[in-house]
Amino acid sequence: MQQGFATARFSRRHVIRLMGAGTGLAAVSALTGGSDLLAGLQRTAASASSIRRLPRGSIIRTLLRDVPPDALGTGAVLFHEHLSINLSGLGRGGRQGAPPLPPATDNVDLIVQLVSKAGTEGVSCIVDGGHLDMGRKLNDLRTIAMRTNVHVVASGGFYMQRVYPPDLAAKSEDQVADDLVRQATEGHLGAFGEIGEDPNGAELTLDERKVFRAVGKAAVRTGLPVFTHNSYGTGPNVPKDIGLQQLDILESTGLRPERIAIGHACCLNDPQATIITEIAKRGAFVGFDRVTTVQQIMPDEQKVAMALAFLEAGHADKLLLSADFTGQRTLDAGPGYGRTLTVFVPMLRKAGVDEATLHTIVYDNPRRFLAFVPKKT
Ligand SMILES: [Zn+2]
Ligand SMILES: [Zn+2]
Structure with a gap:
């Protein structure tokens, strides 16, 4: 019940703030047929934005070209979705009771349709969270990027022990780091992710620690x-602080926390936002990147309550939203890749989060996360 109390407190304060600016927004919403997120975002896009304070020469590396952060369109950036994934035949099972691997997403024509639709819903850029050991096809991502008006960022890395390529075990940490740097350069990759661990483990395996260190170095x-x-949410053995452990390992390589997003935090049962606040205090981003999906692990209402506690603790500049959507179940009329904006953001808004904060979360934060000044490798 305490979380309900926190939500109510937050709502009252922010609803009052919203009322002051409400008339103009309502008018714009009516004109755009209810696409009030887009209207709200564009309205606040003119306001001072933290992405203007990024270091000179910062770019976001999309698959097709490097783009200045403020030229990545006027919409949201989804930092973790899947536009190309095929784990069939790659998995070796993992621990008993582990959830099944997701089905393949390899119908490029369908994904092009879905990504185009997301573009009309206010999405400017999607980061694909897959890589080679997830059956991600870079050529499919290029096709999707070329056939839509949504930017696509591709990632590199290794997923989790149960799908690692067999030759990874024999490689040293530095060899893996070298491979990752080469992958990133050759593929024009814009991020490393998603980097994880097997379901329901009490700790990372030795190979997973090696991968985390290698990714940090790369x-x-x-x-x-x-x-x-x-x-989080995959079984009783998972420690609540495993996100902090991930941060420890990555930071031990010299990687600054501002370059790190600890993902799937929205599947952690942490109504007071204790763990995620600790992550943010250390300077890392907190990824709510399973919103609207995996409802059986954590219903969206609980994700909203935890997000409110996190925002109330003062960390709006550290929250990232995405859905980890794989394009499945979309031949029906259900929400597609835009679901973060069309389903979850309205829930936050209804709970009292104001437009400026929403803009920070879906517009500024992912641009700051993705932007970097290219180095010679
Ligand atoms: Zn994941
Ligand atoms: Zn994912």
């Missing part, structure tokens, strides 16, 4: 950001 060398996959 990120330091290239300047690329890193987003993680967490096993």
Whole structure:
């Protein structure tokens, strides 16, 4: 019940703030047929934005070209979705009771349709969270980027022990780091992610620790950001602080916390936002990147309550939203890749989060996370 109290307190304060600016927004919403997020975002886009304070020469590395952060369109950036994924035949099972691997997303024509639709819903850029060991096809991502008006950022890395390529075990941390830097350069990759651990484990395996360290080193060398996959919600053995453990390992390589997003935090049962506040205090981003999906692990209402507690603690500049959507179940009329904006953001708004804060979360934060000044590697 305490979380309900926190929500109510937050709502009252912010609803009052919203009322002051409400008339103009309502009018714009009526004109755009209810697409009030887009209207709200564009309205606040003119306001002072933290992305203007990024270092000179900062770019976001999309698959097709490097783009200045303020030229990445006027809409939201989804920092963790899947536009190309195929884990069939790659998995070796993992621990007993582990959830099944997601089905393949390899119908490029369908994904092009869905991404185009997301573009009309206010999405300017999507980061694909897959890489080679997830069956991600870079050529498919290029096709999707070329056939839509949505920017696509591709990622590198390794996913989790149960899908690692067999030759990874024999490689040293530095060899893996070298491979990752090469992958990133050759593929024009814009991030490392998602980097994770097997479901329901009490700790990372030795190989997973090696991968985390190698990714940290590769990120330091290239300047690329890193987003993680967490096993939150996958079983009783998962420690609540595993997100902090991930941060420890990545930071031990010299990687600055501002370059890191600890993912799937919205699947952690942490109504007071204690763990995620600690992550943000250390300077890392907190990824709510399973919003509207995996409802059986954590219903959206609980994700909203935790987000409100996090915002109330003063960390709006550290929250990242995305859905980890794989394009499945979309031949029906259900929400597609825009679901973060069309389903979850309205829930935050209804709970009292004002437009300026929403703009910070879906517009500024992912641009700051993705932007970097390219280094010679
Ligand atoms: Zn994941
Ligand atoms: Zn994912």
